[in-house]
Amino acid sequence: MSMKPNRGLGRGLNAILGDSTDLNNLRKPVGYVNKEIAGAQQPTGTADILRIPVGSIEPNPYQPRMSFDAEALEELAESIRTFGLIQPLTVRRKPDGNFQIISGERRFRACRLAGMDMIPAYVREANDQGMLEMAIVENIQRENLDPIEVAMSYQRLIEECHLTQEKMAERVGKKRASVTNYLRLLKLPAKVQHDLKVGLISVGHAKVLLSVDDRKLQENLCDQVIHQELSVRQLEEKLRRATAGEEEPAPTPELPDNYYKLLEQMGRYFGDNISLRRTPTGKGTMTVRFQSDEELQRFLDALERS
Numbered sequence: 502m503s504m505k506p507n508r509g510l511g512r513g514l515n516a517i518l519g520d521s522t523d524l525n526n527l528r529k530p531v532g533y534v535n536k537e538i539a540g541a542q543q544p545t546g547t548a549d550i551l552r553i554p555v556g557s558i559e560p561n562p563y564q565p566r567m568s569f570d571a572e573a574l575e576e577l578a579e580s581i582r583t584f585g586l587i588q589p590l591t592v593r594r595k596p597d598g599n600f601q602i603i604s605g606e607r608r609f610r611a612c613r614l615a616g617m618d619m620i621p622a623y624v625r626e627a628n629d630q631g632m633l634e635m636a637i638v639e640n641i642q643r644e645n646l647d648p649i650e651v652a653m654s655y656q657r658l659i660e661e662c663h664l665t666q667e668k669m670a671e672r673v674g675k676k677r678a679s680v681t682n683y684l685r686l687l688k689l690p691a692k693v694q695h696d697l698k699v700g701l702i703s704v705g706h707a708k709v710l711l712s713v714d715d716r717k718l719q720e721n722l723c724d725q726v727i728h729q730e731l732s733v734r735q736l737e738e739k740l741r742r743a744t745a746g747e748e749e750p751a752p753t754p755e756l757p758d759n760y761y762k763l764l765e766q767m768g769r770y771f772g773d774n775i776s777l778r779r780t781p782t783g784k785g786t787m788t789v790r791f792q793s794d795e796e797l798q799r800f801l802d803a804l805e806r807s
Contacts, residue, residue, distance in 0.1 A: 530585030531698060533621045550589050552619040553600055558592060558609060561602045569607055577607070577691075578614035584695040586612060588653055588687070589621035591661060600624065604660050625661065634662045634672070641673050648707070649698040652683040659684075682708065690716045693723045702726050705733035709740065763787075770800040 537552045590605035602609055603625060612620050641654045658669045666684075670677040686697065686707055693710060696702045706726050710719045726736055760777060767775045771789055779785035791797045 530583065531587055531695060533589070537619060549624075550621050551624055553592065553622050553624075555613060555618055555620055557599050558590070558620060558622070559595070559599055559601050560606055560609070569610060574607070574611050574614060577611035580691040581608075581611055581615040581617070584691055586617075586621055587649060587691055587694050587698065588656075589623055591623045591625055591657065593625045623657065634658065634664075637662070638672050647698050647700070648683065648686055648704050649694050652686045655680055655684055656687060685711055690720055692720050696723055696727065703733065706731075706736055709733060709736050712740070770796070770803065 533550045533552065537554075586608060588605070588608065590609055591603040592600040593603055595601055600622070605622075609620065637654050637657050641651060646654070655669060655673075658664045658672065659666070664672065666680050667677055670680045673680070686694065686704075689697070689707060689710060693702070693707065697704070697707050702723060706723075710722055713719050713722065722736065722739070725731060725739070729735075731739070760779065764775060764777060767789065771791060774790040774792070775788065777785065777787045791800075
């Protein structure tokens, strides 16, 4: 579904969605395989995510960004405390045994603020560009990667192997549009990325959420998808109604069993041309649509015989 972001969408969506149900019991911090680097232990491969002691990681002296917004860092740290580090760092091993950040210094600072003592990271061997690229491509081709892992692998090829999206698509055997769509997933809020990563929502849901230009509303809608078990089509309809300013239709109340028996009996003569509406208090209407005098006469004859 293609939809232009609507900056006036907030009021309509909030009116439709109401309060989000607390879903924290479904969300747990993202964990990684317990491969820790300690002392002289060597990494097993450049495609692995390894856990490195925070004291063994050093900033990159060539980092172009010299200042980091303190409030934004604290927000990221709080997200990491709740959901874990969704996107690991990338580091290289130094001769002294420590590790230097290649990408992810902002995430590293937020991890320290969050009190983490072990930080997930990819370990890149210096001067081994070909092996790195091959390892990442091989990792992408695995069938058990979640969508965020695929997106992070694409991002690594761009940042670390200096590939364009077009060249990267050729390397991994994918269409460029597919690569672009995966990379866009990394623009979602950390909470939504977490829910996509652990399978609480689908890639289809995530694509619909990307059409919303409000991060809070994206999170709110994500909660609604999980709580109400919305399909992608239902989520699209919810957004369509919000954009058009329409109210959400009230759910149809469940009918008592004897009403269904009545509909079944009448349906023998009129098929699907019969409808019944009932309010919670018991009031309602029943509508019968018949195609001809003969159809109605057959029903009257049946009544007389009974």
